[in-house]
Amino acid sequence: MPATSSLIRPSRDDDIPALTAIYTHHVLHGTGTFEIDAPTQADMAQRRGDVLARGLPYLVAEQQGKVVGFAYCNWFKPRPAYRFSAEDSIYLAPGNQGHGLGRALLAELAAQAQRAGVRRLIAVIGDSANAGSIGVHRSLGFAHVGVLTSCGWKFDRWLDVVLMEKTLGPGNSSPPDKPTHRSPSD
Secondary structure, three states: OOOHEEEEEEEOHHHHHHHHHHHHHHHHHHHOOOOOOOOHHHHHHHHHHHHHHOOOOOOEEOOOOEEEEEEEEEEOOOOOHHEEEEEEEEEOOOOOOOOOOOHHHHHHHHHHHHHHHOOOOOOOEEOOOOOHHHHHHHOOOOOOEEEEEEEEEEEOOEEEEHHHHHHHHOHHHHHOOOOOOOOOOO
């Protein structure tokens, strides 16, 4: 189904089962995440809560009342100095790739991340053969900045990580206006 018939909205607590199911599929069958064991619904709720506690977006794509994808960003690293650089994550339910849904989610995620004060959005893409994710990021202006070769082991093979980045707003041309993100311990 084309992305134009999708609703992209903030995630809600009642989306957790769908988020968990989508992500579990990618953990068990894909190389976009290097996680080996699928998280529980409680794990996913905690992860979502950590993102939201930092004032960062956690979005879902909905079609005909069903969650078919999600995207969020979180600090690139957990230390507060990274609070203006965020790593994006996008996952689609099986059968929803290739219709512009990932691009629509990433575009809205970037816009909301910028409004939240993020200056640099970073893609850490599992598997250098992940042409779909690399292409979606490239189409939205992400630049290739490197490859970490053979740094992950999943499905009995070595996997690379592709690094891409996109400047949001003024980027590093000026200091941030104010610390807009909160640590979950705040």
